[in-house]
Amino acid sequence: MNQVNWQRIVIKVGSALISPERNGCSSHYLLPIASFIVRCRQRGIQVVLVSSGSVAAGAHLFNDKTTSISVKKAMAAAGQTEMVATWDRLFDFSSAQILLTHADLSERERFISVSETLETLLNQGILPIVNENDTVTTDSVKVGDNDNLSAMVATASHADALIICSDIEGLYNANPHENSDAKLITEVDAITAEIYQMAGGATSNVGTGGMKTKIQAAEKAVSHGVTTYIVNGFNQSSFDQLLRGENPGTKFLPYQTPLHEDTHWVRHTTKILGEIVVNNEFSLASEQSVNVVSTGDVIDVVGDFSPGDIVLLRTSSGNKIAKARTNYSSCLLSVVAKQNDNVNSQPLVQSSKSILSDKFSAKMEVS
Known part of the structure; x- marks a missing residue:
């Protein structure tokens, strides 16, 4: 038996x-x-x-x-x-x-x-x-x-x-x-x-x-x-x-x-290929949620990545928020970061689709 x-x-x-x-x-x-x-x-x-x-x-x-x-x-x-x-x-x-x-x-x-x-x-x-x-x-x-x-x-x-x-x-x-x-x-x-x-x-x-x-x-x-x-x-x-x-x-x-x-899969299988740095006031509405990252939130971009790659979302003070799949390249996001003072913090994408994927990893520590 x-x-x-x-x-x-x-x-x-x-x-x-x-x-x-x-x-x-x-x-x-x-x-x-x-x-x-x-x-x-x-x-x-x-x-x-x-x-x-x-x-x-x-x-x-x-x-x-x-x-x-x-x-x-x-x-x-x-x-x-x-x-x-x-x-x-x-x-x-x-x-x-x-x-x-x-x-x-x-x-x-x-x-x-x-x-x-x-x-x-x-x-x-x-x-x-x-x-x-x-x-x-x-x-x-x-x-x-x-x-x-x-x-x-x-x-x-x-x-x-x-x-x-x-x-x-x-x-x-x-x-x-x-x-x-x-x-x-x-x-x-x-x-x-x-x-x-x-x-x-x-x-x-x-x-x-x-x-x-x-x-x-x-x-x-x-x-x-x-x-x-x-x-x-x-x-x-x-x-x-x-x-x-x-x-x-x-x-x-x-x-x-x-x-x-x-x-x-995002949390435990993927590798981080770059970072998107946002202002210290930014936070996820919930641990798994749809978020619109506005152009005013993006402060800096670290690394060289393409649309669909996995990146670390962190604040400028170093707080690690989540791993997520980016919809945009590091090149484009670097332009956004440099111009964010002139765009009045308007969302880059006016829908549930944001700079980051609509599915985030749960909040976590990333080594």
Whole structure:
């Protein structure tokens, strides 16, 4: 009997599980995870696998062990095929490779395309295996870690649960490798600044994500209504417990009222490409509302952006108001800012369409 009520899950597996010695892929730690995926599918639960490990898997093929970007990209290209082949050998059903950059998720049309592809694969009984496309990513289009990527994939696939495999049981109130009195936090109902303070750095010398990125991923997922777990991926018992409906690590409870789809995408998936600076008196009428930004409100424009890009709306004193999609380019808005003393603060657009999109992200802190 199915003791969990998941219909669709995303499981994230890190480099330390894929290639613990950076000497090619090892199935040692992957067998229990593959078994978990098989058992989920036998219970009618659809699974998306987000798998790191291409760089670690390809490292042994190169004499040059430097950490240069070009060498890492080449390692990723060579290791990706080995990694997917290793997973494929563990299953008796078809899998599909999906390589993504942040640009594929932060552009709305491409995000929807990714979502549709995942939906089609899952409905055909094919296991999607997702990884960041390290071979082509640059600083401007990379997610940077697969913890956050897994949360974006969980959002795009409309998953019920996200399971992030770690090398420890979950979130502790102190570093368990340094403090024997550290206590496991079994359940988190709200991700606060205190929760982030508990997150330390990476404990593995193979992967790029530490506990902080896992908390970031959990915040993205739970705000979309996705229950999130951080579990010890090295322990087979973690997966047995999950299938029994038990919590083997740290469970992050989802929002009772998830963010609106567009609001969530703007807040948690897009990148800020510029800033629109308004006067200190400007404020949103509500956290999600139609606003007309008048020409008199615009004081300055920072960065180079185009219509449709995501920008930060902030006051001249530095108060961050919201992320939003601009309807105008930075060039045009710069002209508006320079001329605002001569236009008597009239709205640039006399309708519900304003300089900014009619859908704002909720008020938030932007790092």
